[in-house]
Amino acid sequence: MYLNCHTYYSLRFGTFSEEELLQLGQKNQVKQLVLTDINNTSACLNFVREASKYNIKPIIGIDFRNGVDQCFVGIAKNNDGYQELNKFLSHHLHTGIEIPQQAPVIENTFTIYPFEKVLLNEKDKFLDNEFIGISIKDLRRLPFSRLKTYSDKLVVQQPVTFRNKRDFNAHRLLRAIDNNVLLSKLEEKEVASESEQMYPIENLVEVFSEYSFILENTERLLHQCNIHFDFSTNRKPQNLKNYTTSKEDDQKLLEKLCKEGLIKRYTKITKVIKNRLEKELTLIKQMGFISYFLINWDITSYAKKNDFYYVGRGSGANSIVAYILYITDVDPINLDLYFERFINLYRANPPDFDIDFSWRDREHMTQYIFNRFDHVALVGTYVTFKRKGVIRELGKVFGLPKDEIDILSDGGIPSAKADSMARLVLKYGSLIEGMPNYVSVHASGILISEKPLQSFSATFMPPKGFATVHFDMVIAEDVGLFKFDILAQRGLGKIKDTVAIVKQNQPEKANFDIHNVSEFYKNPVINNLIKTAQCMGCFYVESPAMRMLLKKLEVDNYLGLVAASSIIRPGVSKSGMMREYILRHRTPGRTEEKAHPVMLSIMPETYGVMVYQEDVIKVAHHFAGLDLGEADVLRRGMSGKFRSRAEFEKVKDKFRSNCVTKGYSAQLIDEIWNQVASFAGYAFAKGHSASYAVESYQSLFLRAYFPLEYIVAVLNNGGGFYRPEFYIHDARMMGATIHPPCINQSQISNVIYGTTIYLGMLYLRDLEHRVMERFLNERKQNGTFKSLEDFLDRVLISIEQISILIRIDAFRFTGINKHKLLWKAHLILTKTKRVDHPKLFPPKHRNFQIPELNTTYLETAFEQWELLGFPLCSPFNLLEESPKTTNGQKDLAKYLNRKIDIYGYLVTVKNTSTHTGKRMYFATLLDQNGEVFDTVLFPPIAAKYPFHGRGIYRFYGKVVSEFGFLSIEVIKMQKQKYVPDPRYADMKTSKKLMKPRASRKDSPIQGNS
Structure with missing residues (x-):
């Protein structure tokens, strides 16, 4: 009714x-x-x-x-x-x-x-x-x-x-949020009847x-109404049924491609390889996934034809068929990848293929897929009301002042002490929290269906212009629609751009094959970079946490990096097994002493520690006696919506009951379950980790042999874990000469000539993009600029925009002081009528009498700081008081278990919480020699000495070693003051500051200006 x-x-x-x-x-x-x-x-x-x-x-x-x-x-x-x-x-x-x-x-x-x-x-x-x-x-x-x-x-x-009065009240609040009005101003017509x-x-x-x-x-x-969708475990896939015209033709094509790819991938085809291929093909045919593989092959083949770099990862990287079709570069035979994680008879959905493209190429690839196939749409996702956002929205609806809303959203007022309005905000905030706010686009998922996607859902059109269904990936899989994941990442852009830059900058050395990763695995230079954690800018291995892990594990080979790529994930760390893994790796005999025999027999290569997603399947199957289908339900249930589903709860109960039947102790059952529960939702499939390691090795090869070209590519692709300033510093440490933007040498992005790097105009945050394009096009068409006057004659530009270029010293080739150039620019632009068309004859310029002016070292540094976001000199040269010590990273070993006084320029801080909820910090810094060192501030110290933004800090603390990784446990910390900005200081102060300290000319991280 x-x-x-x-x-x-x-x-x-x-x-x-x-x-x-x-x-x-x-x-x-x-x-x-x-x-x-x-x-x-x-x-x-x-x-x-x-x-x-x-x-x-x-x-x-x-x-x-x-x-x-x-x-x-x-x-x-x-x-x-x-x-x-x-x-x-x-x-x-x-x-x-x-x-x-x-x-x-x-x-x-x-x-x-x-x-x-x-x-x-x-x-x-x-x-x-x-x-x-x-x-x-x-x-x-x-x-x-x-x-x-x-x-x-x-x-x-x-x-x-509505179900009740409370729902009705929540509805009124939602309508006020939607209309962006006070609740008292909400029109009655905007609200549904309470009936x-x-x-x-x-x-x-x-x-x-x-x-x-x-x-x-x-x-x-x-x-007369009947609707049906098949949600059974035996449901047929709803993806495109045939890639060619028929199932038989699909099968012939797949077999032909596998035959061709096999001899390309393997010089020696062993019985193990043949058996694995036959086993996979049988299952792929049996489960109706032939077209799924062929579509992925089509996508990657198109990418190769267009010279688009890509990485195929996900559980599909466990497949030899994917390897010989060149969907992925991970060899499952070499890595002994677990077949059942890739595909099994109990699994209704096909393996995951996450295909990463450069962030520049992804949209092109998405458009190709929409053009290539008939029934295509992006997967939707639900953006829900989050706690802070709800409180802010409701605070506005109830008319609370902004400062009260800020306090409430930060949890500053307990509900017991709040006034009536604040209590209403908190009360209804908890009701609305978690509700969908709007439908958005999944980060990567694309659906390619046999029949129109309107059979399952309406579609909407987000700004990118690709039709998107209203439901998410969980529901898509439930009904038999399996997504193709097309992702964007900057790491591939860095690799592709480096190859292009090397061809331009060192053409005689550009005859390498970046895809020949098997040779990279054996390269001692690359493996030493990993072991010593010299990985700045390299995909997935450059963060402080990864650098720390690589040193602790002393990783110096591909398989070790594959394991590290998964160990670093939150699940292994949260379960406490990251530390245990390191201990077992470094301590002979500990594995046999600590590992349960069953766990060790399941995962001997990782010392009986769960490291990969498939380990959950192995443990559930071999340790707890679940069948492979149940084991996969357990793995999937560890994350997202599946965790709350009845089928997951059923398998969870069976895991425990089976363990009891096997005679395991309650303590052991709890221990293993807690490892599974904390681990599985975050872990990588081994093939996924292996794919990441492939890209890491490609990045590391380029950093090892073409370090400056690689850093330029890193910067031109938006950097990575760190701010641009630190990649520029890294390039300087490797021998580069760094120049600020130059009118005649720079482009919009960074460029390199030999070992000289010219920063791109893109770092000038207030310089308009159209201005950059205008003068770069003029330079390309009519040659370099001879003088400021020549530039102003040829380029239409405002005084505000030319001032930015002069202040950053982009006209330093003229040899004229920039203060004088600024005077000239003002006089020319205010005294000359500007026209936006080519001039038949060069205009005559008056010779203005301009007083002699000088630019100090400090003025240049502060101009750079303001315009680029960082100075190109050593920040230590800008301190109000010179450092009292010269201690640096090189001195940590001799201070082991002793106190050290050290200065550091802050690179990055990780704020984290202990299990009791107290805040602590891990900070990475540069010393006065430009070397990296690490500090840790435990909760009592973190509470007493918080970080106050970027800058130089003086630390007093104890040098400690954990598995050979040296860091400083901070006891005291103080932020250091910089000199006042001389551009705004009085004349007396300016004269004092004009005298450079002796250390400035000797600083190893001094810039070139």
Whole structure:
């Protein structure tokens, strides 16, 4: 009887989930329920999936509205009708055209017009599938309206939006948030009637008892509706069924490609390789995943033809078929990758292929996929209301002052002490928190379907211009739609750009093959970089945490880096097994002493410690006796929505009961379960880690042999873990001469000539992009600039923009002091009429008498600091007081277990919490020689000595060693003062500061200006 039900996917309108709607229906003895969210179909598939649990027949449709103005409700008779409704809604969501008041003729659907709307529009003719909806509140007016004569067209339309008064209040707040108004200013028309609630069926029947024909019409309508989606474990994939014209042709193509790829990948084809390939192909055919592999092959083949760098990773990297099709560069035979993590008979979904492209190429690849295949859309995701955001929104709705909102959002006022308004914010904030706020785009997922994606959902059009479904990846997999992950990362852009820069800067050395990674694995120079953690700028291995781990593990080979790539993930660290892994790696005999025999037999190469995702499957299967299908449910259940699902809870219980049956102690069961639970949600598949390690080795090769070209590429691709300043510093430490932007030498991005690097104009944050393009185009067409006057004659530019270029010393080639150049620019631009067209004859310039002016060392440094964001000299040269010690990273070893006094320029700080919730810091710094050292501030010290932003700090602390990694446990810390900015100091102070300290000319991290 309920033809118009809303969930909270009626965004900023509805107040509860689709499961809560079904629970409400069951409570009220409802046997048939129609879900009709407002211009949204996010909940539809899961509603159908879950309905049988509540003994409810699911029916789906759409509540078509312009804002809150209800035009009509469309209800699908069947799957074809649902597809047509989605197609109609998608058109309006894509184009932004308003929903019409009159529904189009859509076969296999019913259209319900609200009573009030029909009265206002005076509609008097209805098609066979059109009806008039009557709610409980409409019954009072029905006897007195002209519509009472349409007895065969009247149906019950009792909307459901709330369960109780609290829901209604939450709804009003959501409407105020949506309209960005104070609650007191919210217009009544923006709010649904409080009567939009569900009542027991018997009560509803009683209310409509005088109009039994309305009930009969409604029953008849509901009886004609049937919707079906297959959510069974044996469901067939809904992805594109055949890559070619038939299943047989697909099979022949895959076998042909495997035969060709096999001899390219392996010089010697062993029995192990043959057996693995045969086993994989059999399963791929058996489970209907041939087209899935061929589509991934198509995508990567297109990328190769266009010279786009890519990395194939995910569980698909465990596959020899993926390896010989060149979807991935990871050899599963060489790495002994676990086959069952890749694919098994108990697993309905295909393996994951995460294909990374350069951030510049990803959009091109996405467009290719949309053009290449017929039924394509991006996967959606739900952006939910987060606690802080909710409190801020509700604070505005209730009219709280900004400072009070700030305190509340930071958790500063306990609810017991808060005033009435603040308590309401906290009360309703907890109710709204977690509700979907809007539908967005999944970070990488693309769906390629056999049939139109409107069969499953409406689509909307985000700013990038690619149609996107309303549901997320979890629901997509439930219904048999498996996504293709096309991701963007800057690491590949760095590799590709370095190769291009080397060809330009050192063409005689550019004959290497960056894809020949098997040779890199054996290279002692590269492996020594890893062992000594000299990995600045290199993909996945440059962070302080990874640098620390590499040193502790003394990693010097590919397999060690594969393990480290997964060990660094939060799960291993959180479970305490990262430390245990290091101990077992470094301490002979500890593995046999500490590892459970079963765990050691399952994972001998990782000392009985779970490191990879497939280890969860292994432990669940071999240790707890779950079958492979159950083990995979357990792995998937450790993250995201799956954790709350009934099937996960069932497997979790079986894990424990099986362990008890096997005779394990309660302590051991708890210990292993806690490792699994804390670990699995964050771990990488081994093939995934191996893929990362491949890219790391490519980066490390370039850093080892072309370090300056590589750093330039790193900077031109947006840097990495650190700020640009530190990559520039690293280049200088490796022998580069660094120049600030120059009118005649620089480009928008950084350029290198030999060992000289000219910073790009992009670092001048206030310089307009159109100005850069204008003078660079002029220079390209008509040659370099001879003087400031020549530049101003040829380039249209404002005094504000030319001032930036002069202040950064971009005209230093003229040999004229920049103060004098600024005077010249002002005089020329104010005395000369500017025209934006080529001049037939060069203009004559007056010789202005300008006094002699000088620029000090410090003025230059502070100009750079202001314009670039950092100075190109050593920051230690800018200290108000010279450092009292010269201690640096090189001295840590001799101070081991002793106190040290040391100065450091802050690189990065990691704020973290202990298990008791107290804050502590790990900080990485540069010493006076430009070398990196690390500090740790435990909670008592962190509370007493917090970091106050970028700058130089003086530390007093104890040098300690953990597994050979030296760091300083800080006892005291003080931020050091810089000299005052001489540009704003008085003349006496300026004269004092003009005298450079002796240390300035000797500083190893001094810049070139």
